[in-house]
Amino acid sequence: MINKIFYRIINTIFVAYYWFVIVFLLFPILIVFPISFVNSKYLEFPPKNFSFRWYINYFNDTDFFVATFNSIYLGLGATIVATSIGTMAALGLSKTNFIGKKIIFGFLITPLIFPLIILALGLYIFLARFDAIENFYMLIIAHSALVMPFSLIIVSTSLQSFDVTLERSARVLGANPWQAFWKVTFPYIKPAVYSSAIFGFFVSFDELIIALFISGKIWTLPQRVWQDLRYEIDPTIAAVAAILISATFVGILLGTILQKQAMRFIEK
Amino acid sequence: MKKKYLLILPAIILTLIIIVFPVFELLKSSFFDPEFTLRHVEKFFSKYLYFKVLINTVKISFFSTLFCFILGYPTAYFIAHSGKKFQSFFLFLILLPFWISILIRTYAWMAVLGKEGVINTIFVALGIFSEPVRMLYTTGTVYLAMVQIMLPIMILTCYSTMIRLEEDYVKAARVLGANPFKAFYRIYFPLSFPGVASGSIIIFILSMGFFITPALVGGKKDMMVGNLINFQINQLLNWGFASFIGVILLITTLLIVILFIILTRYKMNNNFSS
Numbered sequence: 001m002i003n004k005i006f007y008r009i010i011n012t013i014f015v016a017y018y019w020f021v022i023v024f025l026l027f028p029i030l031i032v033f034p035i036s037f038v039n040s041k042y043l044e045f046p047p048k049n050f051s052f053r054w055y056i057n058y059f060n061d062t063d064f065f066v067a068t069f070n071s072i073y074l075g076l077g078a079t080i081v082a083t084s085i086g087t088m089a090a091l092g093l094s095k096t097n098f099i100g101k102k103i104i105f106g107f108l109i110t111p112l113i114f115p116l117i118i119l120a121l122g123l124y125i126f127l128a129r130f131d132a133i134e135n136f137y138m139l140i141i142a143h144s145a146l147v148m149p150f151s152l153i154i155v156s157t158s159l160q161s162f163d164v165t166l167e168r169s170a171r172v173l174g175a176n177p178w179q180a181f182w183k184v185t186f187p188y189i190k191p192a193v194y195s196s197a198i199f200g201f202f203v204s205f206d207e208l209i210i211a212l213f214i215s216g217k218i219w220t221l222p223q224r225v226w227q228d229l230r231y232e233i234d235p236t237i238a239a240v241a242a243i244l245i246s247a248t249f250v251g252i253l254l255g256t257i258l259q260k261q262a263m264r265f266i267e268k
Numbered sequence: 269m270k271k272k273y274l275l276i277l278p279a280i281i282l283t284l285i286i287i288v289f290p291v292f293e294l295l296k297s298s299f300f301d302p303e304f305t306l307r308h309v310e311k312f313f314s315k316y317l318y319f320k321v322l323i324n325t326v327k328i329s330f331f332s333t334l335f336c337f338i339l340g341y342p343t344a345y346f347i348a349h350s351g352k353k354f355q356s357f358f359l360f361l362i363l364l365p366f367w368i369s370i371l372i373r374t375y376a377w378m379a380v381l382g383k384e385g386v387i388n389t390i391f392v393a394l395g396i397f398s399e400p401v402r403m404l405y406t407t408g409t410v411y412l413a414m415v416q417i418m419l420p421i422m423i424l425t426c427y428s429t430m431i432r433l434e435e436d437y438v439k440a441a442r443v444l445g446a447n448p449f450k451a452f453y454r455i456y457f458p459l460s461f462p463g464v465a466s467g468s469i470i471i472f473i474l475s476m477g478f479f480i481t482p483a484l485v486g487g488k489k490d491m492m493v494g495n496l497i498n499f500q501i502n503q504l505l506n507w508g509f510a511s512f513i514g515v516i517l518l519i520t521t522l523l524i525v526i527l528f529i530i531l532t533r534y535k536m537n538n539n540f541s542s
Contacts (some may be wrong), residue, residue, distance in 0.1 A: 012439060018346045021339055021340075021423075022361050022362075023417060024419075025361075026365060026422070027380075028373065028376035028416065029372075029376050031376065085279050086279065088275040090277070092273060092274070096272065104280070106284055107283060110287055112281065113473050114519070115473065115474070115476060117479045117517075118291070118514040118518055119291075121497060121501070121511060121514050122289075122293050122511075122514070125297050125507060140287070141282070144282060145283055146283050206368075206372075208369075209479060222371050226371060229375055229482070230483075233378065238379065241372045244368070244372055252363060252367045256292060256360060260356070260438030
């Protein structure tokens with residue numbers, strides 16, 4: 001009996017703790033939405049009237065418009081490069097057991113935990129030697145390196161449960177390696193590839209530090225936001241933030257569902 | 269089957285170009301100008317200010333990691349031990365802020381805590397504050413924002429070790445007479461420690477290189493090494509010295525991480541053998 005009450009209390013404490021953490025994580029993010037709909041330049045409480053003024057401001061601002069499209073192109077470019085290269089590496093590393101495998105895997109995921117400020121600085125000095133600063137393609141390649149580990153990790157995990165004999169049977173039955181890959185292996189890892197592409201897109205789309213150092217006058221959306229946050233903040237940023245948060249929510253929901261699908265065989 | 273290794277090649281080349289060459293370049297420009305020089309080394313150690321920024325960075329990173337552990341470990345435990353049905357929903361709520369841009373999350377704190385921010389506006393309107401209180405540009409806000417940004421990482425790494433943990437060992441300890449606290453402390457915690465360790469290492473490394481958040485919500489005295497590097501480049505155009513600070517940051521981070529690994533290994537071994 002005492003035991004039961006004891007566990008009840010412990011359980012309640014854990015539930016409360018979890019929701020406290022969730023409020024801490026989500027409250028500041030959600031507060032951006034009401035702010036983006038105010039009509040005045042400053043916050044007012046209670047809010048007097050509702051308006052789309054700052055959203056209209058965002059859509060009419062050429063600077064923001066250009067920056068948004070730069071970021072979308074950058075995100076798409078980096079995602080395509082990184083997902084292909086990352087998936088290839090995952091395929092190359094799977095089903096093999098050579099000595100250096102762990103080392104290579106570790107090496108390939110270093111961009112995930114390498115301090116970006118150091119990377120950005122080194123990259124600037126490196127690229128400056130080849131006169132490759134303010135080059136959009138260079139920016140895409142740099143972002144690809146940051147995004148690639150996500151594909152590598154997610155696709156590798158999904159490949160762990162892949163039965164190699166399937167691909168081998170396809171080959172025995174006369175398929176060439178290319179056909180065997182697209183007809184047998186790819187359908188299996190497809191959800192993992194797509195979900196890693198979604199996650200990767202957001203990594204690149206949101207990246208500020210490297211873009212700040214090497215993109216010169218080609219401004220990405222995070223750079224444009226950064227500029228505003230440092231000098232003058234007006235609620236247009238709240239509108240941008242609200243749009244980005246909503247887009248991220250939809251993307252991540254989709255990515256998570258796809259990833260669940262990719263893991264369906266592992267759980268069984 | 270040799271051809272298979274060719275698939276790894278593009279990834280290796282990409283990582284070489286974007287990580288290895290730049291780091292090499294960084295090392296070069298901090299010691300060569302164009303001949304070998306120790307100018308930047310002398311400069312760094314001649315002024316206490318630079319060293320203070322480094323110490324401050326280590327301090328902020330250490331406490332951010334600690335706070336993430338305190339908040340994250342019980343949360344991960346709760347998620348890992350809740351019903352299968354709710355687990356993915358609980359996890360999704362943690363994942364969502366993780367994927368929202370750091371810049372936007374930092375802005376959100378500015379909107380909440382600023383002079384014209386949500387808390388000040390509401391509290392003044394309700395008469396709790398007589399005038400707006402300065403909360404932005406303080407050390408406390410730097411911690412608040414950094415912990416909020418890093419916390420999901422700790423929860424995810426802890427969670428992933430907890431769901432794979434052999435619950436039987438804990439049961440065995442209980443059957444053999446250990447009380448729940450002892451079973452947790454002697455069995456469960458050591459078994460889940462790899463998650464804590466990898467979360468801590470990742471958060472510590474990322475915090476050491478933090479730059480956006482302290483620049484936006486911190487005061488002058490909350491300057492971190494990342495901001496110092498940016499200042500050297502943007503205001504003083506001193507690339508060589510900025511590179512040397514980068515090298516110092518890298519070495520300090522590496523040494524602390526190695527120390528952490530050695531210390532925790534030692535402690536873990538002791539725990540199991542005694």
